[in-house]
Amino acid sequence: MVSWRPETRLEWFFFGTTTVQAFTNITIQTVILVTYLNWVNSVAYQVPISYVIPLTLCVNSLGCLFQIILTLDAYRIKNHIQVFVQCAANICLSISTVLQYGETRHAVSRILVNHDRYGTPFADVDWPFWKKISPGLMVCTVVTCVSSAIMCWLARGLYREFSWALYQHVSPDKKIQTKYAVYQIYLVLLKFTPYFVFAFIIFYDFIDVHFQEPEFSLTLSIIPATLVHVAIAVYFVRHERRIGMAFVLLLHAANIAYLISRLLVLYGHSFLADTLLKDEMVFYLCVGVVFSTSALLAGCVCFYNFKKGLRPILLGQVQRKPRAHELEDDYYVQRLNYNVVPLADRDSQRFALD
Structure with missing residues (x-):
């Protein structure tokens, strides 16, 4: 558990x-x-x-x-x-x-x-x-x-x-360890990026746009779209689906382009540039751009590493044979695929990469 x-x-x-x-x-x-x-x-x-x-x-x-x-x-x-x-x-x-x-x-x-x-x-x-x-x-x-x-x-x-x-519990191979580390970094960035993006959207939509349609509704729709983006990103990177991951990376780029466009708007000459909470909006916007760009780069590296021996580990298909005098528990399976495989089903499995 x-x-x-x-x-x-x-x-x-x-x-x-x-x-x-x-x-x-x-x-x-x-x-x-x-x-x-x-x-x-x-x-x-x-x-x-x-x-x-x-x-x-x-x-x-x-x-x-x-x-x-x-x-x-x-x-x-x-x-x-x-x-x-x-x-x-x-x-x-x-x-x-x-x-x-x-x-x-x-x-x-x-x-x-x-x-x-x-x-x-x-x-x-x-x-x-x-x-x-x-x-x-x-x-x-x-x-x-x-x-x-x-x-x-x-x-x-x-x-x-x-x-x-x-x-x-990943692999004694240093290259596999490095690939797994990049995968972990990508997942971490997926968790943190939405908060800063959502904070900016909330400030920008309710303070600057202030219910002006259609921009208000379109901007607000980014929040559920981002959550869907995170969900499909986790699935495609774990299962190493190239077409799906390419679409995910495209959405990362689109998100960065949108954030940069809002930064240009806030420092432009339109009425939206003269707004309350401008400093806080710019701060969250810049942090969101940094996290989004980092996620895009990490995602590209993960995409490059597809079909190079990491997928069986991510899906929990590779198990480790315990060494002598070592107590085995469910911990490492939780880390890889978050699903606990009963110890009885793992006693005879060997640690091997496809």
Whole structure:
């Protein structure tokens, strides 16, 4: 049975760090969101400025929750590559939390001086909203930055614990090990890229495009399309289907082209270039381009490695004969195909590559 539970002391410390970060940020930002909804008047929702604070709070909270899920997933497959990428992602989350503080302060100042055409203010100007929430945002910033530092420090120890597991049950052949490492890198990038792309799309669609059709619906449709893209990418790369993988790589290139086109729009001369949350949009956009480009490159290398001895390992068709005085468990089968083959069915199988 696949285990998501931390086992070693370092695993518990790493999981505890991401859990404390998520619990602190989500709790504080939920309180801020409820306070904000009680502070603003309904007329404020007619303009994009009213969406800035709720969107930044939700995106940041989802990022912290996503980190917990990825931590448990890394323990499930004992992947040190994913731990390192997770540290990089958490640093990006720290930067976005710093940007969130400034964007929230700017949004509050804009809301306080605005009103609708009938003179109804956007919010209760007599209540010190910013004074009440700014300490909470500062706590979120400090917690996220400290968590990133602790995660990077713990990642070194987890590397020593996980590194043997990535290759021990793959093959003694160094070339096969290298191909398998690229495959693992590609899968990790597929997990992390959607968050940054989705964060940008949410900000861009609700703040900049702001319900203008047909761009609003077309942009929003990228979210389910990306999820389908990830699913077929995992299937085709594991089963080494050349035509399907070529289509997946084409979609990677299309995603990069779209993100770059939005970057040109944000720095262009159209009305979309003059937008709220521009710094945060550009940040998520740039990170999304980096992750998407890295996924494209890793996918191309995987495509090049098709039909070169890795497919039987990825599908769990290659089993390892235990050495003398060695206890065999279901762990390595979980790493390769996530399906546990009963030990009784594996006793007579040999480790061999097709």
